[in-house]
Amino acid sequence: DIQMTQSPSAPSASVGDRVTITCRASQTIYTYLNWYQQKPGKAPKLLIYGASSLQSGVPSRFSGSKSGTDFTLTISSLQPEDFATYYCQQTYTSPHTFGQGTTVEI
Amino acid sequence: QVQLQESGPGLVKPSETLSLTCIVSGYSISSGYYWGLIRQPPGKGLEWIGSIYHTGTTYYNPSLKSRLTMSVDTSKNQFSLKLTSVTAADTAVYYCARSGYSGYDWGGEFDYWGQGTLVTVSP
Numbered sequence: 001d002i003q004m005t006q007s008p009s010a011p012s013a014s015v016g017d018r019v020t021i022t023c024r025a026s027q028t029i030y031t032y033l034n035w036y037q038q039k040p041g042k043a044p045k046l047l048i049y050g051a052s053s054l055q056s057g058v059p060s061r062f063s064g065s066k067s068g069t070d071f072t073l074t075i076s077s078l079q080p081e082d083f084a085t086y087y088c089q090q091t092y093t094s095p096h097t098f099g100q101g102t103t104v105e106i
Numbered sequence: 107q108v109q110l111q112e113s114g115p116g117l118v119k120p121s122e123t124l125s126l127t128c129i130v131s132g133y134s135i136s137s138g139y140y141w142g143l144i145r146q147p148p149g150k151g152l153e154w155i156g157s158i159y160h161t162g163t164t165y166y167n168p169s170l171k172s173r174l175t176m177s178v179d180t181s182k183n184q185f186s187l188k189l190t191s192v193t194a195a196d197t198a199v200y201y202c203a204r205s206g207y208s209g210y211d212w213g214g215e216f217d218y219w220g221q222g223t224l225v226t227v228s229p
Contacts, residue, residue, distance in 0.1 A: 049215035091209035098152040
């Protein structure tokens with residue numbers, strides 16, 4: 001199975017900060033990488049698919065990029081509603097594994 | 107608007123079979139897309155369980171494959187999961203979701219999710 005490792009595990013941030021979350025794949029997955037946001041008690045929400053394509057309706061402050069087997073989710077200016085847990089997921093090969101999650105806290 | 111609704115037992119005894127149904131509205135399953143199940147143990151991360159194409163082709167997580175059966179009923183616009191021989195480790199919130207086509211050889215991003223249903227395995 002492909003392992004997806006996210007870092008940092010729990011970054012502290014303030015409203016207005018630029019936040020970067022990284023996801024590293026254990027082998028090449030090209031651009032078959034998605035990002036989700038999950039708030040407590042709620043289902044995950046798709047933010048980014050194909051490493052950098054913004055899902056319809058998602059604010060433009062969210063962006064995704066790729067460098068080798070490292071993928072980055074960037075929130076350009078953190079808003080109060082962005083405090084949540086973020087997951088990456090690879091869809092290159094089965095099983096379509098998720099990262100362990102990164103919680104963005106105040 | 108695509109909507110998914112999980113229907114599950116809430117409580118299952120160890121060694122028994124967990125049966126869960128996902129009812130889809132706002133989109134006809136027979137028109138396409140993959141349909142998946144993801145679970146999340148309390149306080150932990152997400153685990154992909156399996157997916158099924160509208161034709162009935164299934165894709166299972168190898169870690170669950172020996173205990174897992176998924177099926178689709180296009181006449182009722184729903185898909186289902188059966189997980190046999192459950193243990194406490196199967197206690198989780200179970201989510202239904204629709205999967206697109208952005209994956210390499212099948213499936214892709216989960217763009218629509220149900221609200222989730224907690225299934226507890228306990229005597």
